[in-house]
Amino acid sequence: MRDIIHFSGIGGVGMSALAQIAAMEGRGVSGSDRDFDRGRSLEIKAALEKLGVKIFPQDGSGVNAATSELALSTAIEDSNPEVVRAKELGLPVSHRSELLAAHVDGADTIVVAGTSGKSTTSAMLFAALEEGGLGPSIITGGALTALKERGLIGNAFRGKGGVLVVEGDESDGTIKRYHPGTGLLLNITKDHKDLEELEKIFLEFAGNCSRTLVNADDPAAARLLPASPRFGRDAGGWQLEELRLEPFLSRFKINGVEFELPVPGLYNVENALAACAAAALYGVKPAVTARALKGFRGVERRFALVGEKHGVKVVDDFAHNPAKVSAVLKALRGAGGGRVLAVYQPHGFSPTRHLKNELIESFSTGLADGDILIMPEIYYAGGTASKDISSNDIVVAVAAAGREARFFGNRAGIPGVIAALARPGDIIGVLGARDATLSAFARQILEALP
Secondary structure (H helix, E strand, O other): OOOEEEEEOOOOHHHHHHHHHHHHOOOEEEEEOHHHHOOOOHHHHHHHHHOOOEEOOOOOOOOOOOEEEEEEOOOOOOOOHHHHHHHHHOOOEEEHHHHHHHHHHOOEEEEEEOOOOHHHHHHHHHHHHHHOOOOOEEEOOOOEHHHHOOOOOOOEEOOOOOEEEEEOOOOOOHHHHOOOOEEEEOOOOOOOOOHHHHHHHHHHHHHHOOEEEEEOOOHHHHHHOOOOOEEEOEEOOEEEEEEEEEOOEEEEEEOOEEEEEOOOOHHHHHHHHHHHHHHHOOOOOHHHHHHHHHOOOOEOOOOEEEEEEOOEEEEEEOOOOHHHHHHHHHHHHHHHOOOEEEEEOOOOHHHHHHHHHHHHHHHHHHOOOOOEEEEEOOOOOOOOOOOOOOHHHHHHHHHHOOOEEEEEOOHHHHHHHHHHHOOOOOEEEEEOOOOOOHHHHHHHHHHHOO
């Protein structure tokens, strides 16, 4: 009897989330991943196996007489042995986006959308709904520390209730396939795509939602959907006041309710307000959300304190687009007290080319006198990308704007240089996306400090 769904590329963020949900729902699940075959990402493999997922080599053996369906990630080619075998057996083949859309459409779903803050807001909203007793589920791109502490990968959970929180991805346009009960639009800034194209995507997405809650404090989002219900620092019946930003802590009131959030930065306060407003649509009062967020455990690589040595802190963060970089630079200054040493690794040649001018502006205005920008070469994930741009192009422009900036063709030299530069009170931020080794690199920098 065919009753097992096989995930090809199961180690990826999107695929592992869907595989976990399927396993938690009691379905038979198997999978394969080239990283597993190469001895990488073994902690993800172990977490999947703990849920009962059977892992095969990616050689076609995992697609067999027991397989009912093959699920593919975008990275899987038609020539892959598992695709070939599925076609031989006449099995249905589904793409990750199709499976996710089916989950969204089959539940009372809240899709968190926007170009910044989606992972953290999704995690905060999930925490609020759990505290409110709704037994929510979640599918997201960033690993929740609270879920990792339960022995999971952290990017998915199947709760007992009917509400599902999903982080919506606009980068490939698949968010337009979703038809959720609630859309939560945080912001719109230039990222993977230009503003005009992003606005079209989010407008179509909002048209597919039963209701869309919009951030009134983001000009582009508010302008795009002027008639939608909204939230903001002083909008839609919400009032944010008595804001006090402290190192690695934020205190404030929402509608008179005191919040103590164990993460820094105004952008995280705004994420909390968004989560509070969305949770309220499901009957969760601000006091309950405040209680949930006081114990918020955060999201992997979102302003994560790697450690401190002799008065120098090292923070690991996923920031990669201009808006995120600007927000994190501001938070680093508030959490440090001394200079900011920003290590930024761009996450691909095409994105860097697309965002070059905005990144130069973010660093030129976000760094202060005495701060230092340190950039290794652009991360290359493979493929046919045109390498006609370098990190050094950004470094030269930021230096021309009057900020200290240094380029390193070989990333291995950075920890030693930072060790020589750093002094008590400094805070080092390691920023960038896509490269799974960046967290380990941040630890190397900490270890290199004298």
